[in-house]
Amino acid sequence: MRPGALPSDGAPDATLALLREGYRFIPDRCMRLGTDAFRTRLMGRKAVCLTGGRGIRLLYGADGLTRRGAMPPTVLRLLQDKGSVQQLDGAAHRHRKALFMAVLVEEDAAERLAEAFGRVWTARLCDEGEANVLAEASDTLAQVACEWAGFDQSISGDAALRKALVEMSARAGSVGPGTMAALLRRRRVERQLARALPGLPEGCPARRVATFEEDGAPLATKTAVVEILNLLRPIVAVGRYIAFLARTLAVEPEWQQTLSCADRVDIEQFCEEVRRQSPFFPMVGAMTTRKVSHEGLDLPSGQWVLADLWGTLQSQEAFPLPNQFHPGRQLSWRHPNEDFVPQGGGDAATTHRCPGERVTLALMTAAVRILCGRLSWDLPEQNLDVALNRMPAAPESGVLLSGIRRLDALS
Template sequence: MRRPHRLIPDNTLFLLAEGYAWLPARFRRTDRQVVRTRLLGKPAVALRGPDAVRFFYGEGHVQRRTALPEPVLSTLFGHGSVQTLDGHAHRVRKELFMTLLDDPEGIDGLVAHVRAAWDELVRSWEQSSRVVLFDEASRVLARGVCRWAGLPLNDADADHLARDVTAMVDGFATPGPRHWRARAARRRQEAWVAGLVSEARARSSGQDGGPPARSAVAAVARHRDADGRPLDPRTAAVELLNIVRPTVAIAWFVTFAAHALHRWPEHRERLASGDDAFATAFADEVRRFYPFAPFVGGAAVRSMRWRGERIPGGALVLLDLFGQNHDPGLWDEPYRFDPGRFDPARFAAGGTETAPDVLVPQGGGDPRTGHRCPGERITVEVLKVLAVRLARLRYHVPPQDLDVPLRRVPTRPRSGFVIGGVHAAPAPRGTGAHRAS
């Protein structure tokens, strides 16, 4: 007889204690297609695999409006954000993001600003005996995205914004001081950006010191929702932060890229060479291998079945992103860091290209119609350009705690990845420019 849900113990504390390992461990313990559990007192059903991705993102299966817990809204996403919308209202709001973020010219512009910010800041690292790469990468990204988005910030303000938006990401999943810092950071930045939006609306776009007409600030300020109304300044601020915050969060992947180059230095030379296909493969393997978003969730809109398994109406449906990216049924030796698994040269030699909805670090399905991340192309392009710069940089890695604890969400190397002896001149090819000590 199938166990009724009320007998399944609540797993919230296990999730907090086990972090990324929580769902994969439960999938390992069952021979069924789903994991049944409870979170925050609600029944929850976890799925994974490409078919599960298509089901999860399929029209009318799960909705987000009631699914996101208040602590996540008050830190990571913001109340009233695109993440909380469903159906037509979601599509209209999502179009705003797709127009800004999925446009090749826009992506090139952002990459150029980030590259310039790196080149500016790298000089100051040469003056310092010890640089925490995570902190510096977040400053680079904050300066780049603010300039691109048309946010009028001086460098000190951009550094402050970098600290606040990384705090929002760092504290969303943990009770205690990290969480309170995240709430305070969101309150502060929403109030400040809402003021900018009101100012931008008061001035005509492109004139009188208003934001450039094609900037993200101008686009958000003039956006009209499904009801035909402009966003109130607070919601406009939430959506601008929905561009700034995740762009700065690429610092997590930049830090992981440094970790990967340190652990597997054999990739450094090919990455430094500017081989674009390899840089893409390296970025995809960083996004697959290292833990960032553990899972995504929504509420079942009605009672449904998936592969014969009943999903009760209103239950939380979780898609196990981290578990899927490490599922041995989908990936050969999933715990081996191997950019070659995404290398087109390998496909040309008879390997198989990764099928859609298999690699899911930023969600799956169609980003226009569903909630898949609209910033995935930006993430890959920005990560590529910074990983190549990192591979060309000369530095040493002093002794430090490089452990990446799976219990912590989001995680990163404990030290933040400290480097010293930085020398920004491009290293001559083939000289083994990187020294690890």
């Protein structure tokens, strides 16, 4: 079916509707039109939007697509940026992706980051006695990520740099003066990191990126810094999942008791269900580089396509009673499938699927262990609503905790 034959949402331009409806934009239109794919126009460009497995298989399996030109420039510059692994295709992509897989999946990154985060965050929460989980976890992750990558105190101890790392993800979905300021702060961070590259210790993750060779030469400094930020920024963004899991512990407090003595597998299943329900990465985009025929869709060259991640995670068919929080679904990043796609689909080594899921789960598991096993805390009056028209979303209050004490200090 050519795009012209697909149902249209009928809007001359649906950009304002996307901003108004946020995460619900694609799934609600698909529901209304009784389809998994429809035509629309966003920011003046024709787009085909898909929800569910067909779209995931297209963006994480079909040939003839690229991520280049598929993201608004401010989103691209704040997140992956030009020249990054996400902007590469084919053999060049697989070669660069092998670096990320080696640094993040095959080695002990997850264990080291989780241990450091557990130690530093516990100490900070106890010292302060109260916390905004989103803000505190993100800032702690920024410190821990910089140290893990190999940077010294002049980088990891720089509060403005840590704040800039938090803002790169937090501001990516908005437009306006705040986003422009975040872009300027990103440029400053890039210059700071570039200056620090020569002093990095042998073998540390950031140095491995800086010395990674392509076509017989190390990456250009600009590209190396972009890729180092592609390690640091998303580790910091895990703070958002930690805020969502703290929200679940707050609204369904019985989980605190259940998880206080749970094993890794049970904690991971809780975290996976948090990832399924949490509105984080709404959709991913790609452009066709030639005519693409895919499961009944005939897309011309130069077609913009958007695959729905969050709506796919809420599918009735794949996840019965999707609004219910139910870790018994036994989801796991270890068993990729086309429905459970919080960080993309397909095979991480060969597609654009996120290489950071192992690290994400390890950090979320560490946070559960702290919040359920190591500390006791109270929940002050607050607004825990999650607005689905803010991308990326978060619990309104950030999840405030008070009266934080070590559990062993209570006995």
